[in-house]
Amino acid sequence: MSSEKFKAAIKKLAQVDNQTDRAVVISVDKNELTCVVQTVADDLELEGIKLKPVFNDGDLSKMGLILFPAVGSYVIIGQVDGDNTDMIIISCSEIESVGLDTATALKLLISGDGKLNLNTVLTTFNDGKNGGIPLLKPLTDIINKLQKKVNALSDAFDTHVHLGVSTGGGVSGIPKTKAPARIDPLIITDDIENKRIVQ
Known part of the structure; x- marks a missing residue:
């Protein structure tokens, strides 16, 4: 990391008034429900940005509703409880897929190519x-x-x-x-x- 980027990173850690940033998605980890982004303002690469704020006591299999941003899309990232080391995706310009998991263990994944993956005991249409x-x-x-x-x-x-x-x-x-x-x-x-x- 260059000295300029290091200074920008220190400045970002010290910020208390700006709790959101615009960034571009570099990669997405669907297992850990995190992504790597690069901030638009100062080109900082930030890792471990959460795709959702609540992880159900650490059980990532119970993911609730989650939007997986597309690589290269723009996102707004925000701090959780004002903690600039704990950040989440607030919104994204393009969704690669959508996941849903309810309390009854229903799992649904809709991918960007229109494929629907559904794991349930009974599925009813019409x-x-x-x-x-x-x-x-x-x-x-x-x-x-x-x-x-x-x-x-x-x-x-x-x-x-x-x-x-x-x-x-x-x-x-x-x-x-x-x-x-x-x-x-x-x-x-x-x-x-x-x-x-x-x-």
Whole structure:
């Protein structure tokens, strides 16, 4: 650190009247819920800037509502209880993602690219009137079985010949081929429904 930056840092530590600063985000640590910023006024690099003021007795997994600023975005940082060694993000110009964690252990993360990550026991959309969303793998397996059976029936029908039948008054004989067995058991909703998500 140059002597000028060192003087600026000492001056900042001594400030009591200015409790907020504008800064640019250099990096974000989503595990520690902190970021590194560079102040706009004097180009000081500050580490350990909190993304939220309360850490629930040190348990970072219970993060409440938190905004993760985008790297390169502008933020306003402020002191906690006038302590210039304990600073938090007050607002940011651009959000990279949003996290939410409630007292019931619901975890929700919405990223800037529109992806939604939700970890919960039951998710309901549209009052749950349409039932659960099907599980893709079991549904695909069932459709594949049906397709194979239909293909086998189609092949059997196309090649089916009655022995002993001739033009005119012939006699029917024993079929050379037999139709495939029926599909059992019948499909039920529980086989393909994901009960954790209803719409």
